[in-house]
Amino acid sequence: MSDLDKKQSAPESAAVSEPTALVPGTAEETFLSVRDLKIHFDTDDGLVKSVDGVSFDVRRGKTLGIVGESGSGKSVTSLGIMGLHQKAKVSGEVWLDGENLVTADPDHVRRLRGRKMAMIFQDPLSALHPYYTVGAQITEAYRVHHPVGKKEAKARAVEMLDRVGIPEPAKRFSSYPHEFSGGMRQRAMIAMSLVNNPELLIADEPTTALDVTVQAQILDLIRDLQKEFGSAVIMITHDLGVVAEMADDLLVMYGGRCVERGSAEKVFYEPQHPYTWGLLGSMPRIDREETDRLIPVKGSPPSLINVPDGCAFNPRCPYADVPKDNLTRTVRPELREVGSGHFSACHMSQEERTRIWTEEIAPKL
Amino acid sequence: MSLLELRDVKVHFPVRAGIVTNRTVGHVYAVDGVSLSVEAGRTYGLVGESGCGKTTLGRAVLRLVDVTAGEVVLDGTDLATLPAEEMRRFRRRLQMVFQDPLGSLNPRQNIESILAEGMTAHGIGTSNEDRHRRILAILDKVGLPANALSRYPHEFSGGQRQRIGIARALVLEPDVLICDEPVSALDVSIQAQVVNLLEELQDSMGLTYVVIAHDLAVVRHISDVVGVMYLGSLVEEAPSDVLYAAPRHPYTRALMSAVPIPDPDVEDSRERILLTGDLPSPANPPAGCRFHTRCPWKRETRCATERPEMRELADGHRVACHFAEEIAQESPGEITDGNRENLAKSPRA
Numbered sequence: 001m002s003d004l005d006k007k008q009s010a011p012e013s014a015a016v017s018e019p020t021a022l023v024p025g026t027a028e029e030t031f032l033s034v035r036d037l038k039i040h041f042d043t044d045d046g047l048v049k050s051v052d053g054v055s056f057d058v059r060r061g062k063t064l065g066i067v068g069e070s071g072s073g074k075s076v077t078s079l080g081i082m083g084l085h086q087k088a089k090v091s092g093e094v095w096l097d098g099e100n101l102v103t104a105d106p107d108h109v110r111r112l113r114g115r116k117m118a119m120i121f122q123d124p125l126s127a128l129h130p131y132y133t134v135g136a137q138i139t140e141a142y143r144v145h146h147p148v149g150k151k152e153a154k155a156r157a158v159e160m161l162d163r164v165g166i167p168e169p170a171k172r173f174s175s176y177p178h179e180f181s182g183g184m185r186q187r188a189m190i191a192m193s194l195v196n197n198p199e200l201l202i203a204d205e206p207t208t209a210l211d212v213t214v215q216a217q218i219l220d221l222i223r224d225l226q227k228e229f230g231s232a233v234i235m236i237t238h239d240l241g242v243v244a245e246m247a248d249d250l251l252v253m254y255g256g257r258c259v260e261r262g263s264a265e266k267v268f269y270e271p272q273h274p275y276t277w278g279l280l281g282s283m284p285r286i287d288r289e290e291t292d293r294l295i296p297v298k299g300s301p302p303s304l305i306n307v308p309d310g311c312a313f314n315p316r317c318p319y320a321d322v323p324k325d326n327l328t329r330t331v332r333p334e335l336r337e338v339g340s341g342h343f344s345a346c347h348m349s350q351e352e353r354t355r356i357w358t359e360e361i362a363p364k365l
Numbered sequence: 366m367s368l369l370e371l372r373d374v375k376v377h378f379p380v381r382a383g384i385v386t387n388r389t390v391g392h393v394y395a396v397d398g399v400s401l402s403v404e405a406g407r408t409y410g411l412v413g414e415s416g417c418g419k420t421t422l423g424r425a426v427l428r429l430v431d432v433t434a435g436e437v438v439l440d441g442t443d444l445a446t447l448p449a450e451e452m453r454r455f456r457r458r459l460q461m462v463f464q465d466p467l468g469s470l471n472p473r474q475n476i477e478s479i480l481a482e483g484m485t486a487h488g489i490g491t492s493n494e495d496r497h498r499r500i501l502a503i504l505d506k507v508g509l510p511a512n513a514l515s516r517y518p519h520e521f522s523g524g525q526r527q528r529i530g531i532a533r534a535l536v537l538e539p540d541v542l543i544c545d546e547p548v549s550a551l552d553v554s555i556q557a558q559v560v561n562l563l564e565e566l567q568d569s570m571g572l573t574y575v576v577i578a579h580d581l582a583v584v585r586h587i588s589d590v591v592g593v594m595y596l597g598s599l600v601e602e603a604p605s606d607v608l609y610a611a612p613r614h615p616y617t618r619a620l621m622s623a624v625p626i627p628d629p630d631v632e633d634s635r636e637r638i639l640l641t642g643d644l645p646s647p648a649n650p651p652a653g654c655r656f657h658t659r660c661p662w663k664r665e666t667r668c669a670t671e672r673p674e675m676r677e678l679a680d681g682h683r684v685a686c687h688f689a690e691e692i693a694q695e696s697p698g699e700i701t702d703g704n705r706e707n708l709a710k711s712p713r714a
Contacts, residue, residue: 069552069553069554069555070552181643181644182415183643184643211414211415211579212414212579212581212620212623212624213414213619213620213623213639213640214414214643215623215625216622216623216637216639216640217639217640219625220637220639238552238553239553239625240553240627241582241624241625241626241627241632242625243627244625244626244627244628244629244631244632245625245629245632264629265629265630268627268628268629278554279553279554280627281557282553282554282556282557283553283557283582283627284557284560284582284583284585284586285582285626285627285628286581286582286585286609286621286624286626287609287626287631293561293564294557294560294561294586295557296554296555296556296557296558296561297554297557298558300522300523300524300525300555301552301554
């Protein structure tokens with residue numbers, strides 16, 4: 001950890017935001033620290049800045065929710081942490097349990113992948129190999145990291161299948177992915193991700209392809225397993241309902257940047273960024289009798305090749321003209337602390353934002 | 366009077382086997398006896414999980430799949446038995462908006478040609494100029510610029526493509542619009558734009574909607590009446606607010622309790638009715654009540670042997686469950702602001 005502390009006091013990290021000991025005195029529980037992560041892709045059309053300076057922490061046993069629309073860079077961030085971008089220019093720091101993965105030897109990162117950090121993907125049918133049985137794939141994942149025999153590995157795989165709630169695990173061990181239903185496939189993939197007891201689990205839209213009743217089962221399962229193993233979880237989703245249920249902390253991404261970050265309570269009840277307001281206003285809620293129109297965000301998400309100057313959200317922001325001197329269109333807003341562990345990147349003053357939220361937005365939700 | 370009425374509609378797909386004989390070895394009971402009626406100028410929401418038959422039902426209304434039995438009555442005419450040529454003419458009055466706007470727009474046709482094609486086929490408009498005028502008027506209504514006409518589908522964003530899909534349906538001046546998952550492919554902020562657009566169009570043009578979706582929050586927002594489907598049949602139907610305030614069928618209640626609410630405090634205090642297992646195969650549906658294999662409130666024998674009919678509990682609130690009243694008394698389970706704490710735990714969970 002001393003290594004990490006030294007790095008964090010470096011001037012460029014300090015400019016982004018202070019290391020977030022979200023609750024004072026618990027910083028040592030921080031398992032993953034991402035500092036000023038940039039992931040750029042060189043394409044024929046220009047440089048795509050998929051992730052452009054994102055910082056956050058994930059604590060052991062806690063869940064960080066990352067929300068944003070398609071193209072906001074949330075999946076790219078997670079793949080960047082896992083070191084799965086081969087053609088991207090990755091810069092910044094990713095500290096996993098005291099090691100910086102960005103500068104680490106790729107072979108070393110490969111050994112960590114699957115054991116110390118694992119991922120659940122959105123679409124299990126394309127993430128599982130159609131040619132091998134589910135059991136064979138889980139066994140392989142285990143034997144890559146553990147020098148055990150086939151028998152032992154199989155016993156472990158069956159145990160995991162059982163653990164994630166697949167009926168008759170010994171029999172289902174020899175089934176192929178296409179023989180499973182959508183929910184079962186997602187369970188099998190979770191079993192594969194967790195077979196090595198990873199300490200960091202990244203779930204990228206794990207329930208988007210599933211029906212709500214199955215989604216409820218899977219979320220429950222992830223929560224149970226997290227409690228059991230005490231892993232840190234990153235939950236990537238576009239569904240604010242899912243993060244409300246799962247997340248302790250929240251990161252809102254827009255155009256490759258973090259626009260708001262804080263505890264789930266703060267972000268839901270005292271949001272300090274117009275984009276977060278937009279998301280909350282766009283979601284119809286099942287528990288409301290409200291028959292008024294939804295409040296959509298006008299326009300559409302920016303292209304990551306031509307991210308607007310200044311605040312990336314300014315062309316869609318209803319309050320873009322509130323700050324003086326055309327500030328929103330010329331200067332990129334920094335993340336500023338607006339409350340304990342609560343950050344927002346907006347040029348409006350905190351008083352203005354608090355007034356707009358309490359007087360104009362919150363009453364209409 | 367209701368504009369569109371479905372009476373005991375069934376859509377069964379034969380399952381064939383054998384290379385030489387090609388025998389029918391069974392049927393997939395995709396839609397198995399659905400009756401409902403849609404009032405003119407209102408929105409009927411059809412919800413259910415994947416595989417429940419909601420899309421097949423929507424397609425059956427348009428006769429895009431053949432109706433095995435039952436009647437589909439539009440304005441007094443039974444479409445299910447209409448000869449093909451007459452059906453083709455009727456189809457102008459029933460239009461569909463599809464889920465995947467890119468997949469349902471021809472990539473090699475520009476927008477004007479996409480919109481004009483249907484008009485020519487149905488003989489709408491007296492001349493090309495007249496059609497052009499009409500198209501421009503509709504484009505304006507769905508919020509697209511006039512210069513969109515010479516562009517191609519790939520040049521538009523997802524939300525705009527869905528607007529094109531809606532415009533294509535509207536140029537034919539339909540009475541009923543069947544929207545199959547109209548917003549599920551879109552981002553949250555864009556979803557709200559399209560939902561609002563659909564509502565505005567309904568207000569200004571007096572359209573009737575059948576909205577098919579799996580997102581209960583969207584359906585609640587947009588619908589006047591909601592029908593819940595499970596394994597090929599309706600299990601509950603009620604005015605939107607009634608259904609969400611007091612769901613009576615065990616499946617509806619499980620479904621509602623599974624929808625996450627974007628509010629951490631509410632989420633913490635909510636009890637969830639977890640269903641076990643997966644949807645049974647529609648090729649081999651369970652006997653008796655179709656839901657009894659997963660129902661937390663299942664009672665001995667009757668649920669497994671006797672298929673419950675839809676019966677009216679209160680005005681406009683129909684439910685297909687033998688024990689709806691008893692279950693409601695045992696555990697009120699209403700998801701409203703007032704009694705969220707009281708929501709009973711599932712006996713099994």
